Amino acid sequence: MEEKVLKVLQEECPEVDFFASEELVNDGILDSLTLTTIIAALTMEFGIVIPYEEIIEENFNSVAAMAAMVERLSR
């Protein structure tokens, strides 16, 4: 799952280094505009709905966290 998520992220946001930090949101690497792009891409690619309460820093701070969230919401 992590690889699939990473592929989507790199296609959508090629300018972002997703391994620059383990706290992508807290460190300001992902701003709100990038976050919305990522959420839309994950929603379209994996056919999931990301409820607003899932949009918290912890779920987007790393590729692993995003993959875990996608996996959880896909069930």
Next chain:
Amino acid sequence: MSFTEFRFFLFAAIVILAYYLLPKKIQWLVVLAASVIFYLTYGWRKIIFILLATWITWATGAWISNVYQKEADATTAKKRCKPVLLLSVGILIALLLYAKIGSWVIETMTQLLEFQQLSSIEIIVALGVSYYTFSLISYLADVYWRKDQAEHSYFRLLLFTIYFPKILQGPISRHKYLAPQLREFHKFDYREFCYGLQLMIWGYFKKMVIADRLAVVVNTVFGTPDAYAGSHFLVAACFATVQLYCDFSGCMDIAGGFSQILGLKLEANFNHPFFSRSAAEFWRRWHITLGTWFKDYVYMPLAVSPTLIGVSKKLRQKFGPRVGKSVMTVVPLAIVWILTGLWHSTGWNYVVWGLYWGAMIICSNVFAPEIKKLNRLLHINTEVGSWKVFQMVRTFLLFTVGRILTVPGDLAVSGKIFQKLLFDFQPAVLVDGSLYTLGLDRPNFILGVLCIFILWTASMLQEKGSVRDRIAGCNIVFRWAIYYIAFFSILIFGMYGPGYDAASFVYMNF
């Protein structure tokens, strides 16, 4: 009771003494009582609205929390709570609209229906209504999204809503940030006391020495626009920009400093916005709590809503990924900026002001690749110091243009001012001494400019690290010399002349 009145100093001293001398268990009650008294000084009828809004919010939050505890299935619980949440938010917005556009509605209806009895209805504008309404909505939304715990005690929630240092002009506090601090016991801390006092003094300096001094020129020039040339307006508009910053951030420093004395930390509302290199960065550093509120409760929910993502997907398939991506930026940002304009005021000038900033930020996002290409084409090195300075000056001027849209209060007058700036500039005005006839005499005018320089220097130092830490590290003579100079400069150079209304802060009207 405003922060600049003498009775506020007495009031603040009594609150601090009671807060630390009475048992710690009742510290929160001391602050609640002080906040209610502070609010009542603006009239007893205003308090009814804040009590009511808090009660509706408290009851809704408690009800949602109860449903979440009893209902095993989270989705069903959310579905049950949604209509109640929307109803409560609707009532809060209705109360806000009553205060914001009540007078205008009555005036219009009186004219349209020729029903004179309507004009006798008095609209009561609750103090800080725009600030506490947004705080309460964020609390409800956070409880609904399970990002915050519901408050079980009405009076605890009331304390969060009415906490007096933030009621005049914000910050728009989040319950999950401030309420835990208001619940804790606080011991007197000499360092926090000194730091808080320093911040308050700096806030008073910005408000009374800089903002109120510059306001004289701003009011003179914008008050009689026909009498002045373009260069007058250039100076007055630049002053209006600094005035607003010093007035608003000065009030925040006073509120933050007083809170620090009580051992509480308010959210930062400013982070040296005029060092920003773009419009988007500026709004991340100016009135931060309003910006983050709109981001969290309007922009993000809209941008990630299944409807907008669906539209984006269709557009992506039809016109390519760039259009699909852009729609997710343009639609929510346009809505946020119209609402930001309306939050400030319901006049057309604020709608245009909102569109002005919205259009700028949307274009800089949508056309980011073209802007990058253009910079490369023109061989502009965007990382050199001179380019950064240019960007900061540009930010200041962009904000100043926005001030010309809002200060006159009439778009037609703003248009006339832009015309004068372009076609009737008269540069000689800048050097022939006529600037000293705009309400401030020569020494006062020069003092105003000098104070702007002091502000700029202090801001530069703050960007590099805490100035208060540096002062604390100095020897005692130098340290106290700074305190005395700051204190006496407020006493000596603060604006107290005839016709001066120390009670009003610009952002108090929102």
